[in-house]
Amino acid sequence: xxxxxxxxxxxxxxxxxxxxxxxxxxxxxxxxxxxxxxxxxxxxxxxxxxxxxxxxxxxxxxxxxxxxxxxxxxxxxxxxxxxxxxxxxxxxxxxxxxxxxxxxxxxxxxxxxxxxxxxxxxxxxxxxxxxxxxxxxxxxxxxxxxxxxxxxxxxxxxxxxxxxxxxxxxxxxxxxxxxxxxxxxxxxxxxxxxxxxxxxxxxxxxxxxxxxxxxxxxxxxxxxxxxxxxxxx
Amino acid sequence: xxxxxxxxxxxxxxxxxxxxxxxxxxxxxxxxxxxxxxxxxxxxxxxxxxxxxxxxxxxxxxxxxxxxxxxxxxxxxxxxxxxxxxxxxxxxxxxxxxxxxxxxxxxxxxxxxxxxxxxxxxxxxxxxxxxxxxxxxxxxxxxxxxxxxxxxxxxxxxxxxxxxxxxxxxxxxxxxxxxxxxxxxxxxxxxxxxxxxxxxxxxxxxxxxxxxxxxxxxxxxxxxxxxxxxxxxxxxxxxxxxxxxxxxxxxxxxxxxxxxxxxxxxxxxxxxxxxxxxxxxxxxxxxxxxxxxxxxxx
Numbered sequence: 001x002x003x004x005x006x007x008x009x010x011x012x013x014x015x016x017x018x019x020x021x022x023x024x025x026x027x028x029x030x031x032x033x034x035x036x037x038x039x040x041x042x043x044x045x046x047x048x049x050x051x052x053x054x055x056x057x058x059x060x061x062x063x064x065x066x067x068x069x070x071x072x073x074x075x076x077x078x079x080x081x082x083x084x085x086x087x088x089x090x091x092x093x094x095x096x097x098x099x100x101x102x103x104x105x106x107x108x109x110x111x112x113x114x115x116x117x118x119x120x121x122x123x124x125x126x127x128x129x130x131x132x133x134x135x136x137x138x139x140x141x142x143x144x145x146x147x148x149x150x151x152x153x154x155x156x157x158x159x160x161x162x163x164x165x166x167x168x169x170x171x172x173x174x175x176x177x178x179x180x181x182x183x184x185x186x187x188x189x190x191x192x193x194x195x196x197x198x199x200x201x202x203x204x205x206x207x208x209x210x211x212x213x214x215x216x217x218x219x220x221x222x223x224x225x226x227x228x229x230x231x232x233x
Numbered sequence: 234x235x236x237x238x239x240x241x242x243x244x245x246x247x248x249x250x251x252x253x254x255x256x257x258x259x260x261x262x263x264x265x266x267x268x269x270x271x272x273x274x275x276x277x278x279x280x281x282x283x284x285x286x287x288x289x290x291x292x293x294x295x296x297x298x299x300x301x302x303x304x305x306x307x308x309x310x311x312x313x314x315x316x317x318x319x320x321x322x323x324x325x326x327x328x329x330x331x332x333x334x335x336x337x338x339x340x341x342x343x344x345x346x347x348x349x350x351x352x353x354x355x356x357x358x359x360x361x362x363x364x365x366x367x368x369x370x371x372x373x374x375x376x377x378x379x380x381x382x383x384x385x386x387x388x389x390x391x392x393x394x395x396x397x398x399x400x401x402x403x404x405x406x407x408x409x410x411x412x413x414x415x416x417x418x419x420x421x422x423x424x425x426x427x428x429x430x431x432x433x434x435x436x437x438x439x440x441x442x443x444x445x446x447x448x449x450x451x452x453x454x455x456x457x458x459x460x461x462x463x464x465x466x467x468x469x470x471x472x473x474x475x476x477x478x479x480x481x482x483x484x485x486x487x488x489x490x491x492x493x494x495x496x497x498x499x500x501x502x503x504x505x506x507x508x509x510x511x512x513x514x515x516x517x518x519x520x521x522x523x524x525x526x527x528x529x530x531x
Contacts, residue, residue, distance in 0.1 A: 043439075056439045064428070091414075091424040094494045095486045207376070207412065211428035213440040214448050218496045221484030225467075 015117060015149035016156065019109075019142055020163035026108040026138060028167035031101045032175065032231035033057070035168060037219035039175050040226055047182040050172045054165060054186060055193050057216070062164060063197045064211040065089060066139040068204050070160045073143035074153040079124050082144075083134050085209070090135040092210020095220035097233035106136035113141045119148035154198055161194045162187075175230055246276040251349045252315035259283030259305065259314045265297060266321035272297035275321070281305075283314060286331065292524045296325035296357070303334065308373065310339030314346040318358065320385075325357035329528055333363045335396070336406070338370035348377040352385035359388040361513065361526065364502050367406035368396030377413040383456060387492075388516060389413060390451040392505050393429060403446055405431040415454055415490065422489040425452050442498060445482060449497035449505035453516055454490035462519060463487040466512055470495060473511040477504040 022028070035053065038044040044053045069089040076082045093099035110129060114122045122144045128134040139160060146156040166187060173183045223233060244250075247262050259282035266275045272295050273288060282305030289298045301316070308314070320326045336344050352358055358379075367373055381387055391411055396404045413425040427450055432438045442448065467485040474481035474497070482498040495512055497505045510526065517523040 052436065053439065060428075060430075060440050064426075087421040088414075088424055091421045091489065092426055094423065094425055094488055095484070096488070097486075099489070208426075210424050210426045211410065211412075212426055213428060213430075214450070214496050214498060215438070215443045215445075215482075216440040218482055218484030218498065221486040221494075221496065224486065 012146065012149040012151035012155070016146055016151050016159040018116070019113070019145055020159045020166075022163070022166050022170060024109075024112060026105045026112070028105060028164070029170060030231055031105070031167075031233045032171050032223075033098065033101065033168065033233055034095075034216050034220035034223060035171065036175060036229060036231045037223045037226060044172075045176060047178050047186060050176060050178065051186050051189055054168060054172075054190065057168070058161065058165060058190065058193055059197050059200070060213050061216055062161060063201050064204065064208055065092065066137075066164065067157055067161055067197060067201045068209050069137060069139040070143045070157050071153060071201050072206065072209070073140040074147050074156050079128060082125055082140060083128060086128070086134040086137055086140055088206070088209050089137050089139070092212065094212065095217055095223075097223055098220050101233040102137050103135050105138040106141060109138035110136055110141040113145035117145040117148055119144065122148065154202070157201055158194055158198045161197055162190070165190050165194065171231065244276065244278055247278060247317070247319075250315075251317055252347060255313055255315065255347075257281060257315045258312045259303065261285060261301060261315070262317040263299065264319040264321070265299075265324050265326045267295065267324045271295045272324040272326060274299070283316070291327065291527060291529065294325065294521075294523055296327055296523070298327040298329065300329050300331050301362070302331045307335035307337050308344035308346070309337055310342030310344060310372075312344045316346065316348040318348070319351040320353060320356035320358050322353040323355040324353070327359045327361065327526075330362040334365045336365065336367045336371040336373040336409075338368055339372045340370060343372040343374055345373070346375045348375070350377065350379040350381075350387075352379065352381040352387060354382045354384055356382070356385045357521070358386070359513070359517075359526075361388075361390055361528070364392040364394050365409070366394050366396050367409050369398075369404035369406065371396070371406040372408045373406075374410045375412065377411075379413070379415045380419075381415065381417055381454065383418055386453075386455040386520060387415065388451070388453045388513060390449070390509050390513070392502055392509070393448040394502050395431070395446050405433075411450065413452060415452070417454070417490060423452065423454060423492065423494070425450065425494065443482070445480075445498035445500055447499050447502055447505055449495070449499070449509055451495040451509050451512055452488070452492065454488070454492035455516075455520055456491065457520055458487075458490070458492050458516075460487060463493050466493055466495070466515055469515055470508050470512055473508045474504070477501070477507060479504050481505065481508055483508065
């Protein structure tokens, strides 16, 4: 992990905090990313079973999808590379609702990032999305906004992962339901997991992007016809 | 083991090999086109541990069926296999295998298969292999790249099963990756990047296999697959799954292209095959008015 020097990093730290804030209007609160199907079958029903699910989701799914996309976008040399990452991560969302969630949240993240932290790279990506050359993905917009503020790649990936873990925990607090304090305990338990996942993501390559676990994909697909849904995915 | 690095030959009509630079244990290159009203291989090449049987016509259509044979018996650590399939304009190919593909223990290494598919305008490929059996300690990666046209049609499926020990116990393999990338007129539309790591137990496997042992996947990309078709296929798949007398856990969703993806988990190859075959036959009927698939294996 990079160390935390004094004042010069404050700028990127605050940018990461703002982009990772669950109040950021990306609509993350309305997406369970398959969790709701596990709630429906009671496979996830309390703090312990949710902690286990979240740890598996982070290390076995999110790492390969958004997590790797954030790292690759942060490292990307130009628009063509970004377009390739955008196309792969969108096409890899085989369940329809997950694909739609990415495009919706991508548009909102891109809107926030371009209006609050404008950079030439973000503007170029916005134009690629506008022209239809790219679909738009929240991880790519996040990575470009963070990179523009000088955030190191590993911090950017960690912040994004923790932000998604936080949204899912808030959804679990409402959906299971579990208490607010239980939610905070889950989040604390995810610190080590997030840092390990960042390390793991740095060992992956482009072929790993979008690797998907079949059980999770089935849950995400079956969410399309769940009765009495709280979430859009 | 040969130590010489002989480049695969560039074959006229097949062009340069997509596997140039990789030492392959088995290689198969097949180009299919219509001749005298029927699809047939217009060019084929094989070397090493992959061969192809003579063509069959399984119904009254012009679709040709070719069967891939692996006389080597199974995939080992460090083995690389390469398969290239080109289907020319308006030709239809059904590609299957003679028997299950077995991946044995691959200590400190992996076995790998690369498949490159090109479908011309109006071309059809149905890829319906026997199941892939991964034994204890096996790691396998299958990379498939499909380049198709707006009006070509793709159907691709796989069933992944664990190997059995002589006393009938199921083995847990290490990892299987089936990465299938489909591009339509040069644009990536579907990346089906299936990753299965069975782990030590069902908690390890919460997102992968849960309490099941077998995985099935089907991917169809065809401009004529609409949302209504996806709903029909879901109802059909669920009905067949429910009739198996064994739990079959299914997911069906629409993919870009457009197309449909099916995921299946169960404890039996036959149960998953029944569901996938039902979907295949539904697609054949609705997309092409073709009769149910009868592979006549013996």
